[in-house]
Amino acid sequence: MNFITIDKKDWAPGVDQSRKTYRVYGPVEDKNGCQIKPLAPDMQPKMDAPVTVMSAKSVLFPQTEKILTATLDESKEDHHVMKPVETDDMPRVVLGIRPYDAKAVHLVKLNFDNPDYKDPYWCAAYDATTFVGLGVTRPGPCDFSTAVGSGPFSEEGLDVLMADMDDKYLAKILTEKGEKWAAACGFATAADPKESQVLFDVLKKEAEKQIQADVNTDKLAQKTILDLYDAPFWDEVAFSCINCGTCTYVCPTCWCFDIQDETRHNTAVRFRNWDTCMSSLFTHHASGHNPRGTKVQRVRQRFMHKLKYFLDKYDQGIMCVGCGRCVASCPVNIDIREVCNRMNDYETTK
Amino acid sequence: MENPYLPYPVRIDDIEVATEDKSLKTFTFVFVNPEDEEKFAYKAGQFAELSIPGVGEIPIGIASSPVEKGFVKFTVFRTGVVTTHLHNMKKGDLMGIRGPLGNWYPWDKLENKNVVIIGGGFAFTTLRSSIVYMLDPANRKKFKNIDVVYGARSPGMLLYREELFDWEKRDDINMHITVDGTDDPDWKYHTGFVPQVVEDNAPVADEDTYAIVCGPPIMIKFTQPALTKLGYQPHQIIMSLENRMKCGIGMCGRCNIGKELVCKDGPVFTLEEINQTPKEY
Ligand SMILES: Cc1cc2nc3c(=O)[nH]c(=O)nc-3n(C[C@H](O)[C@H](O)[C@H](O)COP(=O)(O)OP(=O)(O)OC[C@H]3O[C@@H](n4cnc5c(N)ncnc54)[C@H](O)[C@@H]3O)c2cc1C
Ligand code: SF4
Ligand code: SF4
Ligand code: FES
Numbered sequence: 001m002n003f004i005t006i007d008k009k010d011w012a013p014g015v016d017q018s019r020k021t022y023r024v025y026g027p028v029e030d031k032n033g034c035q036i037k038p039l040a041p042d043m044q045p046k047m048d049a050p051v052t053v054m055s056a057k058s059v060l061f062p063q064t065e066k067i068l069t070a071t072l073d074e075s076k077e078d079h080h081v082m083k084p085v086e087t088d089d090m091p092r093v094v095l096g097i098r099p100y101d102a103k104a105v106h107l108v109k110l111n112f113d114n115p116d117y118k119d120p121y122w123c124a125a126y127d128a129t130t131f132v133g134l135g136v137t138r139p140g141p142c143d144f145s146t147a148v149g150s151g152p153f154s155e156e157g158l159d160v161l162m163a164d165m166d167d168k169y170l171a172k173i174l175t176e177k178g179e180k181w182a183a184a185c186g187f188a189t190a191a192d193p194k195e196s197q198v199l200f201d202v203l204k205k206e207a208e209k210q211i212q213a214d215v216n217t218d219k220l221a222q223k224t225i226l227d228l229y230d231a232p233f234w235d236e237v238a239f240s241c242i243n244c245g246t247c248t249y250v251c252p253t254c255w256c257f258d259i260q261d262e263t264r265h266n267t268a269v270r271f272r273n274w275d276t277c278m279s280s281l282f283t284h285h286a287s288g289h290n291p292r293g294t295k296v297q298r299v300r301q302r303f304m305h306k307l308k309y310f311l312d313k314y315d316q317g318i319m320c321v322g323c324g325r326c327v328a329s330c331p332v333n334i335d336i337r338e339v340c341n342r343m344n345d346y347e348t349t350k
Numbered sequence: 351m352e353n354p355y356l357p358y359p360v361r362i363d364d365i366e367v368a369t370e371d372k373s374l375k376t377f378t379f380v381f382v383n384p385e386d387e388e389k390f391a392y393k394a395g396q397f398a399e400l401s402i403p404g405v406g407e408i409p410i411g412i413a414s415s416p417v418e419k420g421f422v423k424f425t426v427f428r429t430g431v432v433t434t435h436l437h438n439m440k441k442g443d444l445m446g447i448r449g450p451l452g453n454w455y456p457w458d459k460l461e462n463k464n465v466v467i468i469g470g471g472f473a474f475t476t477l478r479s480s481i482v483y484m485l486d487p488a489n490r491k492k493f494k495n496i497d498v499v500y501g502a503r504s505p506g507m508l509l510y511r512e513e514l515f516d517w518e519k520r521d522d523i524n525m526h527i528t529v530d531g532t533d534d535p536d537w538k539y540h541t542g543f544v545p546q547v548v549e550d551n552a553p554v555a556d557e558d559t560y561a562i563v564c565g566p567p568i569m570i571k572f573t574q575p576a577l578t579k580l581g582y583q584p585h586q587i588i589m590s591l592e593n594r595m596k597c598g599i600g601m602c603g604r605c606n607i608g609k610e611l612v613c614k615d616g617p618v619f620t621l622e623e624i625n626q627t628p629k630e631y
Contacts, residue, residue, distance in 0.1 A: 067355050070403035080403050080444035081359045081382070116614065117354045117599045225608050229628045256603035259355075259596045261406045268404030270355075275602070282604060283594050283630075286429045289567065291593065291607075291630040301606075301630075309609040 002179075003196035006162075006169040006187045012044050014185035018093065021184045022130070025059055026095035027052050036094065045095045047164070051140050055101045055252030055323065056094050057108065060125040061274075067121060068270040072263065082270065087124035093181050096134045100145040100321040102157035104252035105131070107321070110314050111255050130177045133158040134169075135200075137207050142324025144213030144337055150321045152207035153200065163203050170196055215337045216344045217318055220311055227348045228308055229300065237339055238299035240332040245276035247326035247334070248302065253319045256282075277301045303339050354599045357401040357446025358386040360422075365441060368425055370506030374472055375437055376413065376425045379447060390450060392416055393457065394479040395590065395618050398449030399598050400424060402439075406432045409595040409613070412450065413475040415482035417489070422447065425475045425509060451598040453618050455480055455562055455588060463558050464495040468573055470544045470565030474500055474509050476590060477564055481517065490522060497552055501528040501544040501569075505537060526551045545572040548580075555581035564590040567631065574621065584622035591617050591624075591631045607631050 006014065015024060019041065026045025028037050033053040039045060068082040105126070112122035136143070136152035145151050155161050159178035162169040170191060173179050182188070248254040258275040261268060275282060278299075283292045292298050310319035320336065327335050364378035381387045392398075392412055399407045414423035428437045439445070465484065469477040477500070484493050498517070502508045508527065518525045528540035528547045540547050544565065553559060561582055563573055570589060577587055593605040593612040600614030608627035610616060 068403075072404055080446075082357055082401065082403055082446055084353050084356055111601055111603075114600070117601065118352070119601055120353045120355075224626075226626065226628065229608075255601075257596070258602070258604075259407060261402075261404050263404035270403070270407075272602075275604070277603070285592070285594050286433070287566075297630070304608075304628075305603075305606070309606065313609045 002173050003191040003193050004171050004173065004182060004187055005165075005189045005191045006171055007189070008167055008169070010187070011047075011169070014187050015044060015095070017186055018181065018184040021091055022181070023090055023092040024095060025056070025092060036097070047096045047134060049096070051098070051143075051323070051325070051328075053325070053329070054250055055104060055325065056097050057101075057104070057252050057255075059092070059094055059129060060105065060122055061108070061112075061255065061257075064271055064273045065121060066269055067259075067272055070268045071266055072268055073266040082268075084120070087121055089124055089128050091128050091130070092125075093130040093132055095132050097131050097158075098136055098323070099133050099152060099154040099156075099158060099161065100143075100150040100323045101252045102131050102133050103150040103154055104157075104321045104323075106157040107253050107310075107316065107319055108255050110316065130159045130181045131157060132160040132162065132178070132181060135161060135163045135203060135207065137164060137203060139207060139211050140324065140328075142327040143211055143322065144215045144324060145322035146208050146211045147213040147215035148217060148320055148322040149317045151204070152211070153204035161200075163200060165199075170199060172196070172200060213322065213337065215322070215340050217307070217340060219344045220307060220318065220340075223308070223343075223346065223348075225304070225308055225312065228343055228346065229304060231343070231346050231348075233342055233346075234296050234300045237303070237334065237342070238296040241278075241295055241299050241334055242332060243278045243280070243295055243298060244331060245278040246329045246331065247336075248276040248278055249274060250325040250329045251320075252323060252325075253306070253321060277305070299334075303336070303343070306336070307340055307343055355448070355597075357399065357407075357448040358390060359383065359444060360447050362439060362441050362443045362445070363421060365439075368509050370504075374425055374427050374509065376423055376509075377436070378414075378421050378423050380421050382444070387420075390422065390447070392422075392450035393454035394483040395454035395476050396450040396452050397476070397598075397617065398422075398424070398447045398451055400426070400432070400436065401446035401448055402432060402435055403446065405435045407448070407596070408432045409451070409598055411473070411476040411479075411590075413478050415479045415486070417483055417486040425472060427472050448598065452613055452616060455590075455618055457483075460560055461492045462494065463560050464497075464553060464556075465493055466497040466499070466552050466559065466561040468499045468544060468548055468552070468561060468563045468565070470501045470569040471503075472509060473564040473566065473590070473592075477562070478510050478513070480562065481523070482513075485517070485520075485523060494558065495524070495553065496522070497524045497526065499526040499528070499544060499548050499552060501530070501547065503530045505529055505532050505534055543572070544569050545576040548573055549576040552577070552580055555583070555586060557586075560586050560588060562588045562590075584625055585620050587621035589619055589621060589624065591619060593631055
């Protein structure tokens with residue numbers, strides 16, 4: 001583990017230097033708020049941005065992605081034979097990702113990279129990506145990351161963790177990928193490891209103190225799926241939901257997708273797109289039968305998936321990193337913190 | 351890295367209208383690259399994604415049996431965008447199949463057991479695959495008694511009719527064919543719904559008997575109590591479920607019931623397993 005300091009006046013030149021090797025992503029402010037986006041050559045990441053509206057999930061899992069193509073031109077020998085779209089292996093770096101979003105990548109990896117199948121598109125993007133995190137010194141009001149196994153200075157999923165020290169960044173290099181990135185930027189001023197770690201510990205403590213999350217997950221594992229599923233509170237939880245799907249799109253750990261084909265002239269393209277369990281078409285059978293035809297069934301699915309099914313399936317905690325985006329973005333104030341506590345505290349009377 | 355979304359190219363070798371109302375057709379495909387056939391090694395009970403470039407992909411149970419070589423068969427009901435397109439295709443056309451996907455009937459566990467197969471409507475496809483597998487000379491002695499209860503709306507809606515009547519003539523399999531109703535005075539098999547025919551004709555369960563059930567949700571729902579009456583325990587009732595699917599490989603998150611993904615952990619589950627999950631199918 002080594003620490004370096006990066007003088008802020010060296011930051012922009014370093015980022016520019018790294019563009020020879022990396023495509024650079026980072027927070028940018030636009031009319032839709034702050035988003036993690038690929039940076040144009042003349043752009044610098046807005047490192048002091050608050051929480052980004054959308055997470056960094058689209059860096060590895062674009063909202064719409066071509067996966068296969070085929071020609072339909074029958075004069076070509078390979079007509080109607082689908083071919084994979086080249087995966088993009090160009091190294092990329094995400095600057096200023098928040099630690100909880102990096103942890104989310106690790107949870108999502110369980111889905112896209114498992115012993116049975118590897119998603120070649122997600123895995124190629126993952127392998128090519130370096131995550132340079134920035135510790136959160138002033139957590140927002142919806143942040144409950146400490147309650148769910150992450151936190152403002154959590155290192156999981158990061159290649160570098162930086163702390164903002166006013167005129168400089170103190171950076172902890174966590175992986176080989178992180179080392180390569182620092183070298184590509186020319187950042188090489190070593191810092192004293194002991195002192196630096198002490199500083200990180202202090203910052204971490206101070207940041208964590210500001211999070212007053214009262215969210216408990218300790219009893220979720222003991223309950224049965226059926227008890228929680230049959231719990232009496234789902235109608236109440238779902239009452240105001242308008243099934244807009246916002247909570248699932250902003251969530252760094254939601255990964256559901258749809259696959260659709262399109263044809264243009266003589267070319268067929270197969271896409272995958274983000275999808276949401278909030279949509280009634282999501283589970284609609286061709287026969288018309290729909291196992292989750294009502295709103296309350298869909299809201300329950302979202303919370304059960306995140307807080308119970310995932311936990312039972314992977315034994316890696318819940319499928320939520322406490323970023324609070326869904327809380328902040330829900331137009332009708334449905335709050336996962338409350339639902340989680342309700343589920344955690346639920347005692348069946350059976 | 352293997353790309354699990356990439357279909358094998360196949361050519362339509364034959365199309366057979368399977369029911370009198372023409373709503374079902376059986377498609378026989380051959381692999382464009384013969385080596386793909388080996389890679390597509392499947393077991394009876396699995397499904398595949400039929401893939402029409404530019405139109406879409408749909409999950410369909412494999413109707414042919416692993417013991418039938420040189421082709422794969424699927425029987426498809428015309429209902430929407432992809433299935434209608436497929437019904438309009440012709441012999442020689444190229445498309446793709448992706449798989450095999452999902453789990454299969456637990457053949458190891460079924461060895462040396464009595465097996466009762468219960469199917470309704472066009473869910474009979476993977477059951478055809480199973481029957482052909484079990485009746486194969488190399489396999490028949492691995493199973494004890496084989497009973498089949500199969501129902502369709504009317505005689506003209508029975509799938510694989512010639513084979514059904516061939517099986518009927520054999521003495522190493524007991525066929526109980528039924529239709530909901532018919533005005534054919536010469537109809538010599540059962541009339542009535544599948545659950546009733548099961549109750550009246552399926553063997554009473556001992557610990558060496560397993561039932562495999564595949565059909566529309568309503569049939570499954572009413573067959574369970576009939577089997578329970580005959581003494582079948584939840585672990586002896588094996589069912590194949592259908593949920594809406596896209597990826598077929600456990601990633602798109604569409605087909606779950608509780609923590610199980612029907613496309614990957616299923617589609618085959620025992621009733622014992624299903625009893626632990628929410629009723630979302
Ligand atoms: C494991 C399994 C095995 C199966 N085996 C068989 C079998 O052996 N034989 C058989 O006939 N069937 C089988 N099915 C059912 C078969 O998969 C469906 O009938 C088929 O998918 C219908 O496809 P379609 O495109 O024709 O229907 P559509 O109704 O066009 O599409 C299917 C679904 O897609 C959605 N959809 C369609 N168009 C759109 C759109 N533009 N935007 C958003 N959503 C849209 C709808 O919600 C619809 O319910 C099986 C299903 C499963 C899961
Ligand atoms: S469920 Fe809400 S709080 Fe949890 S990770 Fe997703 S958006 Fe963030
Ligand atoms: S954001 Fe709120 S209203 Fe919209 S689907 Fe999610 S819970 Fe429902
Ligand atoms: S069909 Fe995608 S997860 Fe089952």
